[in-house]
Amino acid sequence: MKYPVPEVQTEKLQPIQMPQLPNTPLVSVLVANYNYAKYISETLESVLRQTYPHFEVIVCDDGSTDNSCEIIATYVQKDSRIKLVSQPNGGVASALNTAYRESKGQIICLLDADDIWMNTKLEKVVEAFKSDPQFGFVIHNVIQIDGQGNFIKLAPMYKSLASGWMASYALENGGDIGGIPPASALSVRREVAHFLFPLNEEFKRNADSLIFCMAPYITVIGAVPEVLNQFRLHGANTTSLPTLTVEVMERGQDTLARVHQEQKKFLTKVYGTEIAEKLTDWRCSLAVRHNLYLLTRLKDAPKAESRKAHQQFVTHPLFNANYGNFMFRKWLFLWGEYLPNPIFKMLFDQVYGLSRLKRFVRWLRKSFTVSRAYS
Numbered sequence: 001m002k003y004p005v006p007e008v009q010t011e012k013l014q015p016i017q018m019p020q021l022p023n024t025p026l027v028s029v030l031v032a033n034y035n036y037a038k039y040i041s042e043t044l045e046s047v048l049r050q051t052y053p054h055f056e057v058i059v060c061d062d063g064s065t066d067n068s069c070e071i072i073a074t075y076v077q078k079d080s081r082i083k084l085v086s087q088p089n090g091g092v093a094s095a096l097n098t099a100y101r102e103s104k105g106q107i108i109c110l111l112d113a114d115d116i117w118m119n120t121k122l123e124k125v126v127e128a129f130k131s132d133p134q135f136g137f138v139i140h141n142v143i144q145i146d147g148q149g150n151f152i153k154l155a156p157m158y159k160s161l162a163s164g165w166m167a168s169y170a171l172e173n174g175g176d177i178g179g180i181p182p183a184s185a186l187s188v189r190r191e192v193a194h195f196l197f198p199l200n201e202e203f204k205r206n207a208d209s210l211i212f213c214m215a216p217y218i219t220v221i222g223a224v225p226e227v228l229n230q231f232r233l234h235g236a237n238t239t240s241l242p243t244l245t246v247e248v249m250e251r252g253q254d255t256l257a258r259v260h261q262e263q264k265k266f267l268t269k270v271y272g273t274e275i276a277e278k279l280t281d282w283r284c285s286l287a288v289r290h291n292l293y294l295l296t297r298l299k300d301a302p303k304a305e306s307r308k309a310h311q312q313f314v315t316h317p318l319f320n321a322n323y324g325n326f327m328f329r330k331w332l333f334l335w336g337e338y339l340p341n342p343i344f345k346m347l348f349d350q351v352y353g354l355s356r357l358k359r360f361v362r363w364l365r366k367s368f369t370v371s372r373a374y375s
Contacts, residue, residue, distance in 0.1 A: 012275075013167050013168060013171075013217070013271065013275055014167075015134055015136070015165060015167075015218065015219050015220050016136065016191060016192070016195075016218050016219060018133055018134070018136060018189055018191045018192075018219075019133070020130075020133050021106055021107075021126075021129055021130050021133070021189075022106070024054050025054070025105065025106040025107050025126060025129070025130075026054055026055070026056065026104060026105040026106055026107070027052070027054065027055040027056070027105050027106075027107045027108075027109055027122055027125075027126065027187075028055070028056050028058060028100075028103035028104060028105030028107070028108050028109070029047055029055055029056065029057040029058070029109050029110075029111050030058055030060075030096055030099040030100060030103065030108060030109070030110055030111065031043070031044075031057060031058065031059040031060070031099065031111050031112075031113050032060055032062055032092050032095035032096050032099065032112075032113065032207075033059055033060065033061050033062065033064060033068050033072070033095070033113040034061070034062040034063065034064055034068075034089065034092075034095070034113070035064045035065060035066045035068060036064075036066075036068060036113040036114050037064070037066040037067050037068045037071055038114075039113060039114035039232065040059075040068055040071055040072060040113050040114075041071055041075075042116060042149075043111065043112075043113055043114060043115060043116060044057065044059075044072070044075045044082065046115075046116045046117040046118075046119075046121075047111070047117060048075075048079060049119045050117070050119060050120075050121060050122045050123070051119055051120050051122070051123045052120075052122035052123040052126055055081060055105070055122060056081050056082075056083065056103070056104065056105060057081060057082045057083065057111075058083050058085065058099040058100075058102045058103055059072050059082065059083070059084050059085070059099070059113075060085050060086070060087060060095040060096070060098045060099040060102075061084065061085070061086045061087070061095075062087060062088075062089050062090060062091070062092070062094065062095040063086075063087065063088045063089030063090070068113075069084065069086060072084045083102060085098055085099065085102055090201060090204075091201060091203065091204030091205065091207070092203065092204060092205055092206075092207040092208075093198075093199040093200060093201045093202070093203040093204070093207035093210065094201040096110070096197075096199055096207055097197060097198040097199055097201065100193065100197045100198070105190065106189065106190050107125070107126065107129060107187055107188070107189060107190070108187065108188050108189075108190060108193045109122070109125065109186070109187040110183040110184060110186045110187070110208060110211065111183070111184050112182070112183050112184045112231075112232075114232045114234070115183075115184040115229055115230060115231055115232055116145070116149075116229070116230040116232070117184065117228065117229055117230075118226075118227065118228045118229065118230075120228065121140075121228040121229065124140065124224050124226060124228055125138050125140070125187050125224065125228070128222045128224050129187070129189065129222065131222070132220070132222060134219070134220040135189075135219070135220055135221070135222035136188060136189040136191060136192040136215065136218070136219025136220060137186075137187070137188050137189075137192060137212075137215040137216065137219050137220070137221050137222070138187045138188075138221070138222040138223075138224065139161055139162070139180055139181055139185050139186060139187075139212075139221060139222075139223055139224070140161070140181070140185050140223070140224035140225070140226060140227070140228040140229065141156040141157065141158050141161060141181065141185070141224070141225055141226060141227045141228070141229075142156065142157045142158075142181045142182065142184070142185050142227060142228070142229040142230070142231040143155075143156055143157060143227045143229075143230055143231065144157055144230075144231050144232075144233055145230045145231070145232050145233070146232070146233060146234060147232065147233075147234030149230075149232075152233060156227050157181060157231065158179055158181060160179055161179045161180070161181070161223035161224075161225065162177045162178065162179035162180050162216070162221050162223065163221050163222065163223035164220060164221060165220050165221075166216045166221060167216055167217045167218075170213075170216055170217065170279075171275075171278045171279050171280065172280060172284075173280070173284060173285045173286070173318075174260065174279075174280050174281055174282045174283060174284035174285035174288065175213060175259070175260050175263045175279055175280075175282055175285070176213075176256070176282075176285035176286075176287055176288070177212075177213075177216055178285075178286070178287060178322075180212040180221075181229075181231070182208060182231055183207075183208035183211075184229045184231065185228065185229050185231075186208060186211050186212055188211065188215055188219075189219070192215055192218060192219050195214070195218055195266075195270060196210065196211055196214050196215060199211075200262060202258075203258075206255050206259075209255065209259050210259065210262060213259050213262070213263055214262070214263065214266050217263075217266065217267060217270065217271075218270060244294075244352040246295065246298050246299060249291045249294060249295055250295070252291065253288065253291060253292075253295075256282055256285075256287075256288060257282055259282075260279075260281075260282035263279060264276055264279055267279060286313075286316045286318045286319065286322060289309070289312050289313040289316055290313060292309050292312075292313070293306070293309040293310050293312075293313040293333070294348070295309075296309045296310075297336070297341060297344050297345070297348070298345060298348065300341055306337065307337065310333075310337045313333065314333055314334060319333075328351065329351055332344075332347055332348070332351060
């Protein structure tokens with residue numbers, strides 16, 4: 001099926017123009033699977049329970065060595081809307097590219113092979129896209145579950161979601177927007193996907209970052225505040241650990257630097273060098289300065305280095321707006337610089353780690369939830 005390619009006004013930064021969607025657009029669900037036999041059945045079942053029925057599911061198995069393909073094959077036989085394609089292991093971006101090539105829908109939705117959608121997920125996403133023809137990228141809130149399906153936190157993962165035309169903000173903030181959830185909560189119009197795919201296949205993981213870090217430069221974000229996805233965190237899910245550690249932050253910094261390079265290339269390709277050169281350094285974003293400061297303290301960097309990182313962080317224009325509702329965290333950042341490293345690390349563990357106190361509070365919450373369920 002051929003779709004018209006939208007024009008981009010290269011003279012200035014502005015959203016692409018897209019036609020109105022049909023009443024019942026076809027939704028293509030892209031699933032990249034690698035050795036998720038333990039979860040793929042539950043994931044596909046969540047798609048089949050959707051209240052919006054006009055969809056197709058393209059599962060690309062990326063060289064699994066478990067019995068994933070046999071499980072997926074049973075769903076292919078059960079429902080003609082599900083298709084399985086297989087390839088040698090190439091990583092997430094490669095698998096998504098393969099699935100995208102097989103897709104035909106006007107709307108493209110990503111779904112991790114270990115996540116679970118709420119029954120109204122596609123219905124709400126389609127409604128959002130149809131509510132405004134400028135929305136080329138729709139996101140929604142998510143809630144975290146563990147490997148056994150238990151809630152890690154009772155509250156949604158995001159207090160607020162990014163929305164609107166965010167391109168200028170992204171350029172000024174080192175390419176980072178914030179407030180955008182992981183892969184299974186991302187959906188784009190076909191017209192937007194045309195500019196994003198094929199994804200750079202060097203991204204064996206974190207390929208969803210190539211979607212949510214590029215799409216805002218060419219389209220308006222539509223945000224659905226409801227939780228429409230259970231985002232699973234477990235041992236095999238190495239890109240989404242529930243605690244903040246030096247390893248996680250360093251790996252995240254590396255990913256952000258690589259994504260920033262991709263953003264620069266993308267902006268040059270779409271708009272030209274004049275717009276691309278307006279993208280500030282990736283270390284300008286509040287999230288990066290947050291991590292850089294914490295790394296200096298957790299790695300016992302020289303005092304002059306931590307002091308510089310501290311000043312760059314707490315004087316960031318968005319610091320108060322982002323940490324105003326987290327008083328203990330804000331206090332740690334504002335005054336923790338004057339504490340010895342051992343005390344700072346102890347307080348850091350209370351805020352970010354799985355300290356004994358946090359484990360106890362989590363146990364109380366879980367017990368309360370279970371008691372309410374049976375009362």
